[in-house]
Amino acid sequence: NQHFVPNSPSQSGFSAITILSDGRLVGGNSNGLSIYSDQGWRNILEIKKNNSSVIQSNYDFSTFIADTIPYDFGGYISDIEEGPDGLIYCAIRGSYPKSFNPERTSGGVIAIDIDNPNMVQVIDTTYLSYHSTSSNSNPYMLVLDIEFDKYDNLWIANPYCINGNEPIHVKSNEGIWKHYGSNETSTKISQSPVSIAFDNWNRVWFSAFQAEEANVGIYPNGGIFMLNYEGDAYNPSYFDWSKIQEQGTVWSLAIGKENRLYYLTPNGLNYFDLNENNNPIINENIFPYFPNVSFGQGAELKVDSHSNIWAHSPSQGVHILLENTTYWPDVNGLRTFNSPLLSDEITDIAFDPNKKIAYIATSKGINTLRIPFGINEKDLSNVILFPSPFFIPSEIPLKIDGLPYNCDMMVMTLDGKVIKKVVNQGISINGDQLLWDGRDENGHYVSSGVYLIALYSSNGKNIMEKITVINR
Structure with missing residues (x-):
């Protein structure tokens, strides 16, 4: 009997996901990578037995696809x-x-x-620091965050670096390395980094978590640190470290609008306002956001294209703070009890600003969430009205999609009488959509007929559409 496996990822749970510049989704876990495109899923997995590497020349997306390579994806992809x-x-x-x-x-x-x-590169103990014990001298590597700066330099957060004592590494696009630790300056930095971010003055920030076995009573046990350098990061003419917080777990950093550095601790989300001086903190938020949410190991901050901050918890869902410091969709965030989330155990979030979709990786699979944040439509050429015809009464309103932000609408009869005005409530509420429930200004359902939908954007552009309404 033949065993048929449908086209799918190798596992439903991903420890990390990203959206590529061409729109493909890549998810990873301890087995390898899964790639999703318009054609379907394919996988690149570590081998499970010797001499079993297979790279296929053609892919049949009607069935399960897996290339296998002789590489080990470790405990998990972080x-x-x-x-x-x-x-x-x-x-x-x-x-x-x-x-x-x-x-x-x-x-x-x-x-x-x-x-x-077939094209695989490995960054190992040739460049990275590592952990070992008296009972196991085999080099054990941990990397918890990687980021590319605007100069295309690769930055690596390398905790538990007791052999080498260099927790932060940078590699230029040409392959030139610089390793940062505490031995070149008078300032000691934590040896348990977990998150890296860059501010608008090209300074490098990293946060760390509490780990006694990594910091061994010598180095700061957690905290927030800032690297200021002159010249190239991989060959600086000068650099120094600043300790912003000397201890305590800080799971994640993110830079928002107006030079605001957000940081996530077990107690919630907070921020500093920055300037370019040697004393970079000009303002601090005193009371954290989401103080009643459990942010444990694996909690992280993500920033969408509108500089909104998404804080995800390994046990209590997703919590969003808009760049104007209001909550979205409300203070409860996104949980299994108030949204279609598959699980409250969140591992990662990625955004597709072109499609205005947030991909939320959970312990039970990936949710796709249509969000009102993304690249703004330049004009009214992509407007779609649905359902058409529009039957009323209906629990599902007429949706006008593909609008530029802050677009308003009027519903009119064919002779130009305005029967309903729909005023945009802002990006966080309406996004690129407007809704009409089929009622007039007095709250009564309109009669059957053809109606004009007049749309006009904040930049003065307008368009007229028609919709057939059937009152049953």
């Missing part, structure tokens, strides 16, 4: 970034340079050409 060279960079949490039965190679970072899986 972060995925698309590099300026087109490779997909995977931060590996927990790996050894070599594994056996089957024999596999690994590193703290694995970079793959997902369109040619």
